[in-house]
Amino acid sequence: RYSFCINQPAYREKVLALAAELAGHYAGKDFILGWHLDNEYGDEPDCHCPVCRDRFQSWLRARYGSIERLNHAWGNVFWSLEYSHFGQVPTPRASKTSHSPAHLMNWRRFRSDCNVEMIALHAGMLRKRGAMEPITTNFQTWNHRTDYYEAAKALDVCGTNYYAPYGKAWPLEYALANVRSYKKKNFAVYELRNGPHAIPGAAGNTPAPGEVMRLTMHAVGHGADGIYYFRWRACPFGCEQSHGAITDYDGRPKRIYAEVSETGKRLKRIWPLLKETRVESRIATLFDIPTAWVEETGWSFHGPAALYMEHYAKVRRAIRKRHFNCDAVGRNGDFNAYKVLVVSQLSPVDDELVGRLVRFVSDGGTLVWHPASGIKNMETAIYADRLHPALRDMFGIDVREFATSDAREPVSFVFRGETYCGGLFYDLPALQGADALGQYVGAWFERTPAITSRKHGKGRAVYVATFAEEKFYCALIEGLCAESGVKPILDAPENEAVEIVERSAEDGRRFIFLLSYSDKEEFVDLPSPMEDIWNAESIKGRCRIKPHGVRVLSSAVK
Template sequence: MLYGACYYPEHREAHRWEEDLQLMREAGINALRITEFAWKSMEPSEGIYDFEWLDEFIRLADNYAIQIVLCPPMRTVPAWLVEMDRTVLILTQEGHRLEYASRYTFCVNHPLLREKASRLASAMATQYGRLPSVIGWHLDNEIGDEPDCHCPVCLAKWRSWLKRKYEGIDALNTAWGTVFWGQTFDRFEQIATPRLTKADYNPAYIQAWRQFRSDCNVNAARLLAEAVRPHIQDTKQYVTTNNQMLWNNRTDYYEMAKLLDITGTNYYPPFGDRCRSIELGLAVNRSLKKAPFHVYELRNEGHAILGAEGNTPAPGELERLVLHTIANGADGVFFFPWKRFPFGSEQNHGAITDFDGQPTRIYDECQALGKRLHRISQSIEGSQVVSEIAVLYDFPSRWHIEHPSAWTGNPNVYVQHINKLYHSVRKLGYNCDAVGRHGDFTAYKLLLVPMLPIVDDGLVLKLQQYAESGGVIVFHPLIGIKNEEASYYNERLHPGIIQLLGSKPLEAATSGAQTRVQFSWRDRLYEGDMLHELVQAESAQVAGAFASQWYEGFPAVTVQPVGNGHSWFIATFAEERFYLDFLEERCRELRIPTLLGTMPPAHIETTMRQHADGTRYVFVLNGSSDTAAMKLDRQMYDVWNDEWLEGELLLKPYGVRVLIERT
């Protein structure tokens, strides 16, 4: 298990490297991620590579038993490259050329950037591809974290992409419905990139553009992977990179993961009561390859930002945060950064050591944590989070929902609703996975579909087969309404979805953010908001009905058998209270046990990782500043605190327990 940090030897005087390495070793740090911003230091002028300083640092790190993950950089280029051709800079939607002196202002499709970045990556891999102390290759950094580029290079590539996808212009016109507003094209050369214009773009236009930009980002990763891999064959060096869950939707990370050996992510949750607010990002990340992953940037010390909330960790919160990421599938954790930056844009960013490299309060916690983690890491490493419940996370649907338009409404609803479903499952005391449209649905007894507007015949058939084989699906509004070109199906829903729901769609009613619509289920009233699908139940059984507005009495909750399984439909975006009741009943029917035999108290996280031999580690984490307690239904051994527990389990503020059991 990697317990590491992000370090920048090019920022530090070489004669002080060993001071930092000594502190790292004493803290239990065994790996560093380096060089993602060091292009200029490695190639001070075109074609002249200088690895002497990097050779020396890697040698010194090896003396301290610290392994290296190298980052071939691509999108923080040296000034000399921009001087060669300023068109390498991004041309924005508004037609502005981004300026140098920031980061990620460069077009990933530009041939000059691609040529120079590929050559540097190849030179780095030639130098270090068989060095035992280099364990991995981290492709660039946060690929896709830049504005869309609309330069001539991207325009030409966009048109070529469209030609490959549609083959003929008539096929594109038909697929996009360009007859609307009289926008029919005669040639692909007439199609621009979606730059600033007067009104909304055709949704099909934007859906295709989002897929194109995602492909561009995946291809940037592919470029670097193909430059590195020939030099690391027959070695144990792995290829990875870091994504941005869940705040960046520019890249289909399921596609990017196909290029990687291990997936990675960044994780910057708030401290305090909202510490688990972006936890779903960890579940999505482990779903990319259905395997353990690495966190390549983990927050630690608070940032010196005026007025920032949830920003400063109380004593003990670092331990809880690190164990939280491991509990949710991480086999590697890297703090960002090791040392505070005395200069530059991120100089107020928290770190493990101060501006001069001296230990901080957080260093002391990092050190204590490192010692305890070393004791148990080999036992936990390689185990996986195992769940019988999953939420369906879908990039094409998210792109469509988040398209900014007066016709789409709240662009945050996708992430908000999938989070509500995920956190409801977790609050009940169950593990919960994420799964993509191409993932294995059959691994789960219960599949929660937050909204899935974009479906094709293949995906609908997969959902049908899952239910027929015994799976239980819970659908919501905006399920199966459009094809991959973002055009409505004639009956409002895909015919296969109508069959799955056992209901005929009539119309959709909407309500404002402050207007709650009541519905009944199990003789209790609940509230829903935003959008309410009005359907006519045909073969489906009505299990709940709307209880307010003019559509009072219309079905709000329906269910029907599908083969050996069931298909549920919740016709509104319900409040969390409903999901806690509804999902608890589904899990009881499906005989899915909670991890510790009970629903955990508020602010207590329970998560389970399991080895192939059946050994289970149940992490119990207190996200509160108060002491907490819960009941155990069996005797268990706490490997983190080295004690046997039975009956009542106590957790100090931000306390951690790692309980072991064998099946």
């Protein structure tokens, strides 16, 4: 497994020949529902073979035109890394020290482009040979080797694997939001966990009664129109012999089988109601794969490799705990589809991207910004004033100074009378037209603005100058959404034990999913009588949710 090179001519020739033969034989048959390209496209480790080296050098030649331009763009004067010709540029294998950030960034772009190209060629061959059915594949939304926003353009339906933990842990819903947002369409989960993995010491691993059903409906609630469990029967041998399954090694139906079966029966009953519904969001986080490429190199000067995803997930948890649907728009997406856009981190930017962000605010949007965002160009070089000039003007601040701390010694700040913890990095902005909404306390830079806001055009630009704790984002997002006219799905108190998500139809029908992550009963107060189509009950007033239970409430009110 993963012993191939995606750039090898022989590999590409045989993959496309196989696709051509299959499509030529099966396309248009009544029993063909769709075409799944491959398992986990783009998951293979980086290849440094001669073919990849030569293609990388050709890719660089096409991008820069001359070696002088490459040297200048990458800043190769540092450490005397100037090349004389493209044939000298290596693939970034492991070495005594780190490679140039620009070198690593362009390697990641190249590897992603190779995967995107192969997916497009594969799907294109199926269509060329007459395939009219939907074409799909399963991504791994936590895997940043490939820019899935680009790869999704060749697909009709996006898919993913999803192995969220069981137990009380807040689910990894950002993975589902990502795959939903690649094409802004409903999607499929091609590997959904079910039975426990036989791994001693594994946490969040064994489902209590009801948790497989709840995980399934969690995925459906976030936009899944297809659910495929992995595995059907546990395999007694091989690298995944401990992998959970619907049936055990003996193949006999047991507890997990019964729960999956009941879930399927209920889904079949309610699907005519859910079929034409989707997740509608007026708030989005910006998920940026190039930023992950910058931050996850492992090079100490970039800080903790996990910072980008940990902070991104934290911001999303806060939004979801306040009961808002939330998309995950990419850097090339339509920002104007939203009223509030939260940028947890956006390291490399260019004039075009910054221009669209500024227009989003000018047109009436609310933009939330963070440290280490907008400070680098697309070759990872830092701007002279540490922030793109157009962003500096829009936010009305100058951020030439900063401070850092480790996770054990956070610096606090005050916001709307409450004290919150910052974390790791602290921009020290000087106001140049912005208003201070919060200030640092208890440090040498006490009373320096920690949160700023500035009206720009019809909208608002908010600068959060540190990586703050989760409860701060709950308060911030709730206030900004109220100002922007974005209403929560339900006006209910925050409850970590209950997830609330909504699918809606164009005719105004709403379906609100209440999902319990508690081993005791939970309650949610409803504003009006509703029908629970999942449990076939009418509910008025206080809605009781059994341990690990599911309710799908139907309302015609929009």
